[in-house]
Amino acid sequence: MSLPEILNKLFAHIDGNHNKYIETLAEAVSIKSISAHPKHRDECQRMIDWTQYKLETLGIVCEQVNIGMQSLPDNSTLKLPNVLLGVTKNFDPKKKTVVVYGHLDVQPAEYSDGWETEPFKLTLRDGKLYGRGASDDKGPIIAWMNAIEAYHNIGTELPINLKFVLEAMEESGSLGLNKMLISRKDWFDDVDYICITDTAWLGNEQPCISHGLRGLSYFRIEVECASKDLHSGVFGGVIHEALTDLIHLMSQLVDCNGKILIPGIYDDVEPITPNENEIYEKITFDVDAFHKSLGTPGKLLYDTKIALLQHRWRFPCLSLHGIEGAFHESGQKTVIPKKVIGKFSIRTVPNQSTEKIEKLVVDYINQKFKEWGSPNKMKCFMSHGAKPFNENPFHENYLAATKAIKHVYNLEPDIIRGGSTVPVTLYFQEVSGRNVLLLPLGCSDDGAHSQNEKINLRNFFDGSKVLASYIYEVSQIE
Amino acid sequence: MSLPEILNKLFAHIDGNHNKYIETLAEAVSIKSISAHPKHRDECQRMIDWTQYKLETLGIVCEQVNIGMQSLPDNSTLKLPNVLLGVTKNFDPKKKTVVVYGHLDVQPAEYSDGWETEPFKLTLRDGKLYGRGASDDKGPIIAWMNAIEAYHNIGTELPINLKFVLEAMEESGSLGLNKMLISRKDWFDDVDYICITDTAWLGNEQPCISHGLRGLSYFRIEVECASKDLHSGVFGGVIHEALTDLIHLMSQLVDCNGKILIPGIYDDVEPITPNENEIYEKITFDVDAFHKSLGTPGKLLYDTKIALLQHRWRFPCLSLHGIEGAFHESGQKTVIPKKVIGKFSIRTVPNQSTEKIEKLVVDYINQKFKEWGSPNKMKCFMSHGAKPFNENPFHENYLAATKAIKHVYNLEPDIIRGGSTVPVTLYFQEVSGRNVLLLPLGCSDDGAHSQNEKINLRNFFDGSKVLASYIYEVSQIE
CATH class of the missing domain: 3.40.630.10 (Zn peptidases)
Incomplete structure (x- = not known):
């Protein structure tokens, strides 16, 4: 030309x-x-x-x-x-x-x-x-x-x-x-x-x-067990600890292979179209260089170009980010935190709806907390949603x-x-x-x-x- | 007199x-x-x-x-x-x-x-x-x-x-x-x-x-998945995330009722002696006032004086304290932390040995991590032990x-x-x-x-x- x-x-x-x-x-x-x-x-x-x-x-x-x-x-x-x-x-x-x-x-x-x-x-x-x-x-x-x-x-x-x-x-x-x-x-x-x-x-x-681009649904799980932080020596063993509840709930979200465990979460993900893989196949992307750039000590979740790109772009994923209110410094502290807030987010893709994702996540966490049986105060909600x-x-x-x-x-x-x-x-x-x-x-x-x-x-x-x-x-x- | x-x-x-x-x-x-x-x-x-x-x-x-x-x-x-x-x-x-x-x-x-x-x-x-x-x-x-x-x-x-x-x-x-x-x-x-x-x-x-007084065995679980903190939008979905691994391991330690899930952990706890409950029965302790002072919104793990005192003094307990390296501030951040360190401790009692507790915990976590199947680097060890x-x-x-x-x-x-x-x-x-x-x-x-x-x-x-x-x-x- x-x-x-x-x-x-x-x-x-x-x-x-x-x-x-x-x-x-x-x-x-x-x-x-x-x-x-x-x-x-x-x-x-x-x-x-x-x-x-x-x-x-x-x-x-x-x-x-x-x-x-x-x-x-x-x-x-x-x-x-x-x-x-x-x-x-x-x-x-x-x-x-x-x-x-x-x-x-x-x-x-x-x-x-x-x-x-x-x-x-x-x-x-x-x-x-x-x-x-x-x-x-x-x-x-x-x-x-x-x-x-x-x-x-x-x-x-x-x-x-x-x-x-x-x-x-x-x-x-x-x-x-x-x-x-x-x-x-x-x-x-x-x-x-x-x-x-x-x-x-x-x-x-x-x-x-x-x-x-993927969307973002950001969630908070708040659990409260006491009106003040407690000494784990003096009070450990007699109260339902908020952090135990939270860690349990956060452990129910995603498995070792990155699969989100919330029922229905994948229902509205756009299916792979017949010629979609060809589009990905054409893209220039060096799997080994990518892996090396992350510095991950072991394998990635996927080892082919198509799977890696699709899971970065067109499939949802869930990441745990951290916990507010718990002990986070270096060293050691023997505290039972009174209130802890777990943070995680889901990257959403077409045709997932932010409203539906919110409902699926909140209902699931509420159900899991009920099954767990703790008498503590728990609240899960979406703090931010972008399509x-x-x-x-x-x-x-x-x-x-x-x-x-x-x-x-x-x-x-x-x-x-x-x-x-x-x-x-x-x-x-x-x-x-x-x-x-x-x-x-x-x-x-x-x-x-x-x-x-x-x-x-x-x-x-x-x-x-x-x-x-x-x-x-x-x-x-x- | x-x-x-x-x-x-x-x-x-x-x-x-x-x-x-x-x-x-x-x-x-x-x-x-x-x-x-x-x-x-x-x-x-x-x-x-x-x-x-x-x-x-x-x-x-x-x-x-x-x-x-x-x-x-x-x-x-x-x-x-x-x-x-x-x-x-x-x-x-x-x-x-x-x-x-x-x-x-x-x-x-x-x-x-x-x-x-x-x-x-x-x-x-x-x-x-x-x-x-x-x-x-x-x-x-x-x-x-x-x-x-x-x-x-x-x-x-x-x-x-x-x-x-x-x-x-x-x-x-x-x-x-x-x-x-x-x-x-x-x-x-x-x-x-x-x-x-x-x-x-x-x-x-x-x-x-x-x-x-109870003893203290303080543990750290360190998990590492990358050489730098990663953006969860750009990299979420393709790597085994360290915090997912850590939360899973921490969720395997204690159940909702405070029971420690590590096999053998209770083996050496001094059995209740025949007249021991009488000693506790004589102690002045107001269960309701105690409950109220904690400000816990729901039930305590036990509701009798004897059980509460024994579980504060003569039975071991496990408390999760927090996580170093994850996002801990207020607000939201979409990070995949490169390395996270979970902290928890066990209050030990006669006749538990610090050395045996350390071995039971470390072996258990190593086994659970193997079952989980993550390729990340994980290390669990006791950072402090007091009898x-x-x-x-x-x-x-x-x-x-x-x-x-x-x-x-x-x-x-x-x-x-x-x-x-x-x-x-x-x-x-x-x-x-x-x-x-x-x-x-x-x-x-x-x-x-x-x-x-x-x-x-x-x-x-x-x-x-x-x-x-x-x-x-x-x-x-x-």
């Missing part, structure tokens, strides 16, 4: 401006927009302001939306950073319109956490740009700027309308975003597609597009992205899913009713929430080309 | 000096001898010095023994407070000799913890002296001083020799004490009996003498204490045991080979390790009389 002439020009322009892109990313990385830290809240807002300035120079009309206050654990309140909305100037209703979502805040980072470079000073080493936010998610947002600027600089008008929703609270639960989106629902009336550039490839070589995200990967929005990737990498992207839960995918799906595309630019080893976060030069520059191509391919959709 | 003339005089003297005793206790309480806090270490040593001064004015020849350094968690070291040894002047080999043990350090306390008075300012309210250490264990030590002073002031020579072992690290594991006692083993050659005034009555009205303490309550030392209590309270003390583990009881039993008496002066509601610790005026003054009587009764032993 020969490259359309316009893409040749755009790619040549992008290839001639590497240093400028790096400088822009360095500026963005230097702003410590850590949303988790109240003391960095000004930096979050500064990052919004900086981005507004950059977008405006590219012909994007911007608006900052005040989304209210955050309640802190100490009962004080703190203003949330504004959400930045943007629309390309000279909005043309005859063109297709894409909403771009990204986030400008970052995870906490300190040199002393084990970074090899200063986290807020972008550093080039061996073809990789190290710095907090380089991959998650400042780099991809700057790749959008690069793509738009390339159109301007080759003297071509953008062939589609772009709208932006950029927030600075994503790493802290996207506080306030969904409410704002709902209140601005009509802003999506003239939108055709959504594009989210905020996840990563499955591996480090093969470009990917993602069309599904799975699933999108049609054969939709024209996905096909445009597939073509865009082929133009740049000269190969078909893997159509993947993800196992984790990104609530914004659902927010956009529900508020807009449009197809939502997850178009990741970075690699799985970018270390998004870890030390030494980086984006490869290749992914940054070729990612800018992918977005320029995607803009072109969307414009070609009939 | 009419009171011997000497006791009449001693009691009259004690009754005439209440204010002086309160002043002395106030001085002692004002010294913040918190052994857990390195910053208060000087105060611990000051408490030793203060006590030496007081004992010397009472004719006790004192010696401070350097017991070396403490290693702190940050790898620094800190000098331990000296142990104070004392011997009555003009030691007479023809008289009986009693070693008195007590401790001069206290638990941490802050007004902001929920105290109603300043914890280090002794405060009299409603017949109770509030202050940290008032009952545990400064009050009882000052009661000894009061008893000795009473003998002096009525012009009578002490009819027995007294030796003192007073430490200031009891609340921090009696660091260095046992080693020192062993190195001074010959110091016990001329000793007849040991008397420890450092526990409490079973209730708040009935005086008690205690002759038994149960048991003493002959019909020994002349106990009979002397019984008579002493009758002189003061005009009733028979209850001969009780305790459920917790006080290692110094075993240290003295083993190093001296002598009968060890636990002679508590305070009430069960004194709040030894809680907010608003107190000693009742009655217990403080009558306790001083009990000790004066005990000195007399020991002198009468043939």
